Amino acid sequence: MELIDTAKASGLSADYVLFDCWFANPAQIISVKDRGMDTIAMFKKSSRIHYEYQGEPLNIKQIYSRNKKRSVRSKYLLSIDVKVGKDSPVPAKIVWVRNKANCKDWLAFICTNPALSEEESIRIYGKRWEIEVFFKNCKSTLNLVGECHSLSYNALTAHVAVVFVRYMLLALEQRRSQDQRTLGELFFFLVDEMADITFSRSMYIIMEAMIASLQEIFHLTDEQFAAFTVDFESRLPEYLQNALRLQAVAA
Numbered sequence: 001m002e003l004i005d006t007a008k009a010s011g012l013s014a015d016y017v018l019f020d021c022w023f024a025n026p027a028q029i030i031s032v033k034d035r036g037m038d039t040i041a042m043f044k045k046s047s048r049i050h051y052e053y054q055g056e057p058l059n060i061k062q063i064y065s066r067n068k069k070r071s072v073r074s075k076y077l078l079s080i081d082v083k084v085g086k087d088s089p090v091p092a093k094i095v096w097v098r099n100k101a102n103c104k105d106w107l108a109f110i111c112t113n114p115a116l117s118e119e120e121s122i123r124i125y126g127k128r129w130e131i132e133v134f135f136k137n138c139k140s141t142l143n144l145v146g147e148c149h150s151l152s153y154n155a156l157t158a159h160v161a162v163v164f165v166r167y168m169l170l171a172l173e174q175r176r177s178q179d180q181r182t183l184g185e186l187f188f189f190l191v192d193e194m195a196d197i198t199f200s201r202s203m204y205i206i207m208e209a210m211i212a213s214l215q216e217i218f219h220l221t222d223e224q225f226a227a228f229t230v231d232f233e234s235r236l237p238e239y240l241q242n243a244l245r246l247q248a249v250a251a
Contacts, residue, residue: 001031008035016040016113018128025049029092029112030085038113040125043094045108051094052083060108064096077106079118084110095121134167142166203240 004017017032017039024041026049032039043049043060050057058066069077078096083089093114099105111121138144148159211229214220220228233241 001028001035004032004035004037016124018125018131020128024110026084026086029110030088030090033090033112038111038116040109040111040121042125043108043110051092052089053080060094063094064106064108069096076118076122081114084112093118093121097122138163138167 007014014037017037019028019039019041021042021044024039024043029039029041045061047059047061050059051063053063063080063082064078067078067080076095076097078094080094082092082094084092090112091114092110092112093116095109095111095118096106097109099107109121109125116124135144142163144160144163147163148156150156150159211225214228215225
């Protein structure tokens with residue numbers, strides 16, 4: 001709740017707050033509602049948490065067992081209106097869907113906006129997966145973990161902000177390019193500082209500068225310039241001669 005209050009105080013607003021089952025409990029849901037927002041959350045199959053259904057306090061398993069399920073082809077198995085909380089109950093809708101990992105199992109979502117359709121509730125909750133992918137990319141490829149070892153809260157906050165900006169730059173580039181291929185390699189490139197130029201490229205730059213100076217100062221003819229180049233390269237070790245030739249071809 002403190003994080004939500006901080007976000008609101010910063011000028012951020014939202015219609016829905018998404019929770020996974022670890023944080024989805026009646027007290028949390030009512031607190032969010034009191035702040036002017038609705039909740040869409042996955043619920044635990046707990047027998048100790050009860051909801052008001054047709055005037056009775058029932059747990060989620062009991063409510064599920066008392067109602068007829070929709071057909072297998074339906075996008076959801078069951079949708080029931082309930083009330084959450086004891087003192088000031090909040091109207092809500094519980095939607096059951098089939099667990100894709102186990103066709104005999106089910107998952108349940110709760111939405112404190114009963115007017116929202118079941119399909120839309122499921123679609124909005126699905127956005128949580130994008131958040132999970134976001135944190136996974138930040139931790140695995142953008143050095144959210146391991147890059148900053150400071151014990152300062154301000155330093156850690158700044159580090160997190162920098163990492164998030166890295167991600168936003170990549171996400172923006174992906175949307176602009178409409179490239180469906182993975183951006184994993186770009187993530188690594190963005191973390192690293194600008195790569196040092198290669199040794200062979202450095203040698204080629206030095207050679208170009210030296211040749212330009214010779215022509216400017218001594219006004220060498222084409223024959224003299226060619227003879228100088230051949231003589232100079234012949235005095236270099238073989239690996240340097242090969243590097244300069246590769247750079248010349250690349251240029």
